[in-house]
Amino acid sequence: MPNVAELLRDATAQLAEASPSAQRDAEVLMCHLLGKPRSFLFTWPEHEPAASQVAQFFHWIEQRRDGQPVAYLTGRREFFGHEFLVSSDTLIPRPDTELLVESVLARLPTDQPQRLVDLGTGTGAIAISLALACEQWQVDAVDFQVAVLDLVQRNVSRLGAKNVCILQSNWCDNLSERYDAIVSNPPYIAADDKHLNEGDVRFEPQTALVAGADGLDDIRKITEQSRAHLNVGGLLAFEHGYDQGAAVAEILSRHSFARIETLKDYADHDRVTLGYAD
Template identity: 50%
Template sequence: MVETIASLLRRSAALASVSDTPRLDIEVLLGHVLQKSRTYLFTWPEHALSEDEYRLFEALFERRLRGEPVAHLTGSREFWSLSLSVSPATLIPRPDTELLVETALQLPLPESAKVIDLGTGTGAIALALACEQPAWQVVAVDAVDAAVILADTNRRQLGLLNVDIRQSDWFAALGDLRFDLVISNPPYIDSSDPHLQQGDVRFEPKSALVAEGRGLADLETIIQQAPVHLNNGGWLLLEHGWQQAQAVRELMQAAGFDRVETRQDLGGRDRATLGQWTDSA
């Protein structure tokens, strides 16, 4: 039996039990197999797959049925219009995290701002900021070897020269370096959260998702350590869970940050909190 683009697109219903976007999943997998855009799929629905193409699609489709994330199947994910390589060693960049990039670009930072992205993973946040602001000097760190390698691979693929990828457990390897902006999407999920056993999250590294202290431990560590690494008037910007906004604001205020406020994500949920550091000396 000859399988066409149209016939395979009709199989999207089978993915409804493992995906909120079954039709999009099929389109992305088909585009990956055929090395064509989604526009091509709509333009040439009667295109027949070769035997090799069909076998590859079937293999990827079966893995998706078992719940594997589409980004892991294709090896890439788009973030802030950038195509980034991904791997099971890091979190898959999510649209909600683009709020951090959007907020950072609105801040009154110096023209040649020094920025650090803590726990960079794929490098998504750091690379998006570096693309938007070529005069900024961006440092991106991660404690995991594989993440550092992946982030630097993405940096090289994008040809960015204003990003320095390093290995560091938060600020540990940064000495006395100071920045105009500290930005991070750290682990913030409580270990007992039932969502950890659902959907794509099951295939992502728990070390990049889970934090002690009801999910607040890493957020608190960054908030407490950030002042030592912020220039006078510098900013701290953190992603967090939608129910953690008040706790994060209180932690920032207790640490001495001013102008503390929370921003909402695409779904209208509290998702990022920022504050400004002013040296008291």
């Protein structure tokens, strides 16, 4: 039987044309197959997986060659140091979104009780990361899809986030609380954006991605609803597209939010805009 090093070489070659991260993809899938950390691949390159495992591995490689995101094949993705279960019902958490989590942690008192809501929670990546970082905070995780809420529940249970409450709501429609912060990474891609036909995004649901002709419909809707659900001085923070910073700042300003800031991600793109209900 072929060993780990040979299988990885073969798989990387098979993925070379289809994926810009061919070697990394093959390694992630091999680790998932074996249930081992990445270090195993280099410590035991001569290990020979069973025939059934080799068949499963090349089945995944074929799916990856057809464009399936690695995270949908493994059912997992790391975010903010935690491993989240993912499913094709919602977005795969992105590293860029960690900026939204960090910006909220930097602006709210982490040693005092605070009430937050994450609108469009998906896997629960934002809500659960905030809740795990600050045990005194209570975080509501909202999505409108039942399948997504089941996924959040599984992530809450396996990561042991005791201070997360899961709610089904069309944005703020079913919220009865007032919050110290409303946080959201809503859909923000324009309906005719060509990126929808590229890479992993092709396999993610439109409900998680698309927000009207200019991509801003959901940010407008949430901003409009937010004031009634924020305490005085409460924070509203959005992730948005790299070219939407000025437009989102303008939406917040139009709804009388104060101290508006746009923050840049690691690639130096506008990524998060926030303001306060002073």
